[in-house]
Structures are given as C-alpha cells and as structure tokens.
Amino acid sequence: MKICIIGLGEVGFPTATYIKEQHFETWGYDLNPERVKKAYETGINATMDWNAIPHDSVEAYIICVTTSLGPDGPDMSSVFEVCKRIATSRKAKNFLVSIESTLIVGTCKKISVEIFGSSAKLVHVPHRFWKDDPINHGVKQLRVIGGVNEKSLQKGVAFYTKLGIPLYPVSSVEVAEMCKIVENSHRFLQIAFAEELKMICYEIGLETDELKNALNTKWNVEILDAKDGVGRHCLPKDIQYVIGLTKKAELLKSAVSVDKKYVDFCRKINKARKID
Ligand SMILES: NC(=O)c1ccc[n+]([C@@H]2O[C@H](COP(=O)([O-])OP(=O)(O)OC[C@H]3O[C@@H](n4cnc5c(N)ncnc54)[C@H](O)[C@@H]3O)[C@@H](O)[C@H]2O)c1
Numbered sequence: 700m701k702i703c704i705i706g707l708g709e710v711g712f713p714t715a716t717y718i719k720e721q722h723f724e725t726w727g728y729d730l731n732p733e734r735v736k737k738a739y740e741t742g743i744n745a746t747m748d749w750n751a752i753p754h755d756s757v758e759a760y761i762i763c764v765t766t767s768l769g770p771d772g773p774d775m776s777s778v779f780e781v782c783k784r785i786a787t788s789r790k791a792k793n794f795l796v797s798i799e800s801t802l803i804v805g806t807c808k809k810i811s812v813e814i815f816g817s818s819a820k821l822v823h824v825p826h827r828f829w830k831d832d833p834i835n836h837g838v839k840q841l842r843v844i845g846g847v848n849e850k851s852l853q854k855g856v857a858f859y860t861k862l863g864i865p866l867y868p869v870s871s872v873e874v875a876e877m878c879k880i881v882e883n884s885h886r887f888l889q890i891a892f893a894e895e896l897k898m899i900c901y902e903i904g905l906e907t908d909e910l911k912n913a914l915n916t917k918w919n920v921e922i923l924d925a926k927d928g929v930g931r932h933c934l935p936k937d938i939q940y941v942i943g944l945t946k947k948a949e950l951l952k953s954a955v956s957v958d959k960k961y962v963d964f965c966r967k968i969n970k971a972r973k974i975d
Contacts, residue, residue: 700861701726703752704761705781707734707745710799710828711763715743717838718761721862726752728781754788759795759858763826766800768936772943773803782814795854796821801879801933803940807872811847822846822855823872825879841865845875883937884951890934891954893925894961901964928962 703726704715711729715738719725727738727745738745746752764777778800785796796819798807807823815821824844829836844859844866846852852868859866869875893911900907911922929935938955942948 700724700759701753701757702759702761703728703754703757704743704763705729706762706764706777706800707731707738707743708763708765709830710826711761712738713828713833714761714763714799714826714838715745716741718862719743723862726757728752749784749788752788754785755790757794759797760785762796762798762800764800766802766936767932768939773940775802775806778802778806779810779814782810786814786819792818794820795851795858797855797858798823799826801825801883801937801940802876803880804873804876804944807845807847807876817847820846820851820854821872822851823875824855824859824866825875827879827882839864841867843867843869843875843878845869845872847872880937880940883934884941887929887934887938887958888950888954889921889923890925890929891957891961893923894928895957896922897925898961898964901968925961927965929958 701724702718704711704718705728707715707727707729711727712734715725715727719742725743727735727743728747728749729735729738729745730747732747735745735747762778762781764781766778767774778798782796796815798810798821802823802825807821811817811819811821822844824842827836827840827842828838842859842864844852844855845868846855856866856868869878896911897907900910907925911924914920914922938951942951942955
C-alpha cells in the first residue's frame with residue numbers, strides 16, 4: 700500500500716514516520732526544503748516535486764498541512780490547495796483522502812463538493828498529537844473519524860484499522876470537525892480558570908498551590924497549574940474557530956480575555972521580582 704503524507708511538520712512528520720514503521724510505502728510532500736530533507740533522511744520518500752509521487756497507485760493521501768488564523772479569520776487555504784492538486788493528479792477515483800489538519804466546521808463538505816465533485820472518499824481524522832508525550836499522545840492514540848458520506852467513513856475506518864490506529868467513528872464529518880476545535884477550547888477554558896484563580900489568590904493573599912491541591916482531593920474537580928499563559932498556536936487558534944461560528948460563545952470570549960490579563964499579570968509580577 701502506498702500512502703502519501705502532505706505536510707511534514709510537527710504532526711505530519713511523526714505521522715509519516717509511524718506509517719513507514721508499519722512497513723507501508725511512505726511518500727511525503729512539503730513546500731519546505733528543510734522538512735523534506737529531514738523526512739528524506741529518515742527513509743521516507745519525501746519530495747518537493749509533486750510530480751515525483753506515483754499518484755495513480757497512491758491508496759491514501761493524509762493531509763497534515765498548516766491551518767491558521769489570519770487577519771481575516773480562519774485560513775484553510777493550504778488544505779484547499781493540496782486537495783486541488785490531488786484532484787487534478789488522479790485519473791482513477793479509488794483513493795482515500797484523510798484530512799488530519801484542524802478545520803473549521805463545513806470545510807470537508809465544501810472540499811468534497813467544490814474540488815472532488817463529490818467523487819472522492821473523504822474523511823476527517825483530526826490529530827490529537829502532543830509533542831511532549833508522543834508515545835502516549837502521538838499518532839497511535841484514539842482518534843475521532845467522520846466521513847462526508849457512509850462509503851467514505853467505511854473506507855477510512857478500514858484504512859486506519861490497517862495502520863493500527865484506534866478510532867471513534869461519528870455519524871457526520873461536521874461532528875469530527877467540531878470535536879477537535881471544541882476539545883481544544885475546553886482545554887483553554889480549564890487553563891483560563893486556573894489563571895483566574897491564581898490572580899484571585901494573589902489579590903487576597905492566599906497560596907494558590909495549596910488551595911489547588913486541596914480542591915483536587917474532590918472526585919470531580921481537576922484544577923490545572925497556571926503557568927505562563929496559553930502558549931503555542933493550536934489552542935488560541937482553535938478557540939477562535941469556535942468563537943467564529945456564533946455571536947454567543949460568551950464564556951469562550953471571557954476565557955481569551957482572562958488569558959490576556961493573566962499574561963500581563965505574570966509580566967508585572969516578574970518585573971516586580973527583578974526589581975526586588
Ligand atoms: N502541532 C500539534 O501539536 C498539532 C496537534 C493537533 C493538530 N494540529 C493541527 O495539524 C495541522 C498541522 O500542524 P503542524 O503543527 O504540523 O504545523 P507545521 O507548521 O509544523 O507543519 C505544517 C507543514 O505543512 C506544510 N505546508 C503548508 N502549506 C503547504 C502546501 N500548500 N503544500 C505542502 N505543504 C504545505 C508546511 O511547509 C509545514 O511543513 C494544523 O491544522 C494544526 O492545527 C497540530
């Protein structure tokens with residue numbers, strides 16, 4: 700089985716590595732020469748030349764390219780671009796497209812209709828990769844899967860089962876799309892709660908860690924550590940993908956505002972400590 704991973708970054712590279720380790724013929728494509736070089740050096744057939752890929756015998760394309768938040772809102776353009784490439788490179792239609800990049804709700808159906816003319820088998824299997832623990836929370840962890848139609852879902856489930864990746868199928872691709880951005884929004888809320896608690900404790904002169912440890916003795920309470928603010932790119936982007944769906948989302952908007960205040964609070968505390 701030939702598999703092509705498109706986007707060889709933080710999640711695409713370990714995905715390609717995992718697939719290669721399962722002894723499938725693994726192809727990789729990226730625009731970034733350093734990422735291609737790194738993958739090539741580990742034995743993946745990585746290339747920047749799209750035409751070097753044996754498209755007509757590729758069984759599945761796994762898309763792990765960038766999705767971001769631009770000045771005008773969510774930017775899915777890289778996913779659209781690579782899907783257009785796939786659609787124009789394939790004669791036979793018996794292949795699977797799995798989008799693992801994080802998406803806004805509605806993207807897969809739009810791609811299916813506008814780019815593949817509803818002919819492709821298309822699934823969304825959002826990544827849950829956590830680079831700090833790639834063994835337990837890497838490529839091979841329970842993943843949600845949704846398809847643009849029943850045949851796509853069946854093909855997707857069969858494919859990931861061959862890869863040995865456990866799945867939680869859902870009845871629509873929109874549920875899978877929503878699932879990813881909501882799980883990251885939920886994490887954002889938990890962090891913002893811990894941040895707010897820390898700021899309250901500071902104001903009233905209580906030790907946050909002792910309070911947190913005491914609270915966490917209750918069976919249904921799990922207060923996180925407030926660290927330096929919600930960092931990296933996924934959580935801040937994904938909560939905005941949910942906020943952008945509605946005029947409501949008051950709790951999520953407050954969490955974003957709490958996080959901004961908390962980062963400012965940390966800066967002031969650190970500055971005051973340096974002066975002391
Ligand atoms: N990093 C994580 O921990 C993580 C976890 C879960 C989900 N995700 C999601 O996975 C997706 C990828 O994230 P990442 O962290 O791997 O990003 P990344 O920036 O590390 O890698 C993305 C790669 O895609 C390539 N790329 C972009 N446009 C391309 C195009 N048109 N053709 C070919 N290659 C292209 C880039 O050159 C880059 O190497 C995003 O949607 C992200 O939200 C990331």
